[in-house]
Amino acid sequence: MPIQSTSNKQYKKIVYMICLIGALGGLLFGLDQGFIANSLATIDHIYELTTTQGEHYSAVLAWGGILGALLSGIFARILGRKKVLILSGFLFTLLSLVSAFLPPLEILIACRFGLGFSVGIASFTVPLYLSETAPTSIRGGMATLFQLMITIGIFLIAFTNVMIVKALGHFEISLSLMFSVIVIFALIMFIGSFFLPESPRWLMLKGKEDKALKVLRRVRSSEKEINDEIAEIKESIIENQGSGIIMLSKGYFWKILIVGVVLQMFQQLVGINMMIYYAPTIFGYAGMTGIIALLAIPTVNMLFTFPAIKWIEKWGRKKLLYVGAVVMMVSMFTAGFAFLVIANGGTTPGAVPKAILLISAVVYIFGFACSWGPVAWVVCAEIFPLKGREIGMTVTTMINWTFAGIVMANALSFMKVYGNASIFFVFGGFCILSMVFLKFFVPETKGVSLEKIEKDLEHGVKLNKIGQR
Structure with a gap:
């Protein structure tokens, strides 16, 4: 039976629906990640949490994220991309609803762990679904949209939480x-996911070519485009069957896997989640409780994700990571010294050190949002040979969540024990170490094909020289 092209109107309708659900997946990721920043004081007030208990509640999202990242590939392979999106939307809805009834602390913590699990599977499945379902012409835009919506979600929940507290105070309502x-x-998202088509690639993996064709008729604009994609999917399935296990036997794959692991480790050890989660608390230690102090971090994080999209192709990945590390290092050390001055200022520290602390935090977020935030993920997606990409991305994502949890679970306690300024010097030190790591082990992947990367790895080219002509 000949394949008929979908009408332009129908084509746009389904593509926009795919974009919307993808955007909501990223938005929910950001909402849950940014929730703590301007709600922790209210949670502390209602549940009478200690510093350690507050950190534990914050960090449990990351522990759930680790489990979600570990199982997301299995779920997506067995259940299909669409059913995993439905599951994720259901868990987001149910667990947030239970939390809204303010259950006992143990249940509230369990709900946050479940939300972390949902974030973990959504952060893997949504980009995968979009890359396999959206038309080629907008796939890059979809990846950008997902990352952008995470930062918008962080800003949105920070803003709404501040407005709620300003209007009602730190009460149960x-x-x-x-x-x-x-x-x-x-x-x-939960309701919308039911109306999405399944991924044509997953349908082909399950031998359901007829159903894959039906999906492609809805989301592609010509018979040639559909036939070409079906042929590409078939070739990819044959070439990559069992490839992940094979890659684990390759010494060069383990080398590049370690690079990805350390890169994601540093992405957290430069201190980003301390700033995303605890900036209002930290500013509160310095006597800064105004709207600017409460919203500066999520606002700058959102706005300066845009330049990274342009700069990553203009400057290259490695140079942008270098620049970001320098900016963050200077900002962290400056913030640390500002806190030392504030600590020596008695009960009424001057306005100058407070201003320096706030500006340093804003500049730090600018440095991260333009570099390590998006670029670390891009490099990890590019350094792995195609056949080992799923394993590489799963492992590095789990490492990212692990160190995010470590930072969240210990930052405030560390400040309490060693002084408010101490944590800034620690993270500034990690920025220096990240630059050393970049110099000796991280390749520049801008404009380098996956085939070139794999060939250089196989031939034993030094890691920091991979891809060079």
Whole structure:
């Protein structure tokens, strides 16, 4: 039976629906990640948490994320991309709703762990689904949209939480409303996922070519485009069958896997999640509780994700990571010294060190959002040979969540024991170590094909020389 092209109107309708659900997946990721920043004081007030308990509640999202990242590939392979999106939307909705009723602390913590699990599987499955389903012409835009919506989600929940507290104070109704914001968007994603088509690549993996063709008729604009994609999918399935296991027997794959692991480790050890999660708390230690102090970090994080999209191709990955590390190092050390001055200023520290602390934090976020935030993920996606990419991305994502949890679970306690300035010097030191690592072990992947990377790895080319002509 000949394949008929879909109408332009119908084509746009389904493509926009795919974009919307992808955007909601990223938005929910950001909402849950950014939730703590301006809600922790309210949670502490209602549940009477100690510093350690507050850190534990914050960090449990990461522990759930590790499990989600570990199982997401298995779920996506067995259940299909669409069913995993439905599952993720359901968990987001249910667990946020239960949290909104302010259950006992143990249940609230369990819900946050479950939300971390949902974030873990969504962060893997949504980009995978978009890359396999969206038309080639907008795939790059979809990847950018997902990352951008994460930062928008972080800003949105920070803003709404601040407004709720300013209007109602640190009371039970405020915390219920904070969780309800997540429930609304989660419910839209859950319901919307039922109307999405399944990934044509997954259908082909399961031998359902007829159903794959039906999906492609809805999301592609010509018979040639459909036939070409079917042929590409078939070739890819044959070439990559069992390839992940094979790659584990290759010594060069383990080398590049270690590079990816350390890169993601440094992405967290430069201190980003301390700033995303605890910036309002840290500013509060310095006597800064105004709107600017509460919203500066999520706002800058969102706005300066845009330049990275352009700079990553203009400057290259490695140079951008270098620049970001330098900016973050200077900012962290400056913030540390500002806190030392504030600590020596008694109960009424001057306005100058406070201003320096705030500016340093903003510059730090600028440095991260333009470099290590998006670029570390891009490099990890590019350094792995195609046949080992799924394993490489799963492992490096789990490492990212692990060190995110370590930072979240210990940052405030570290400051309490060693002084408020101490943590900034520690993270500044990790920025220096990250530059050393970049110099000796990280290749520049801009404009280098996956085939070139794999060939250089096989031939024993030094890691930092891979891809060079």
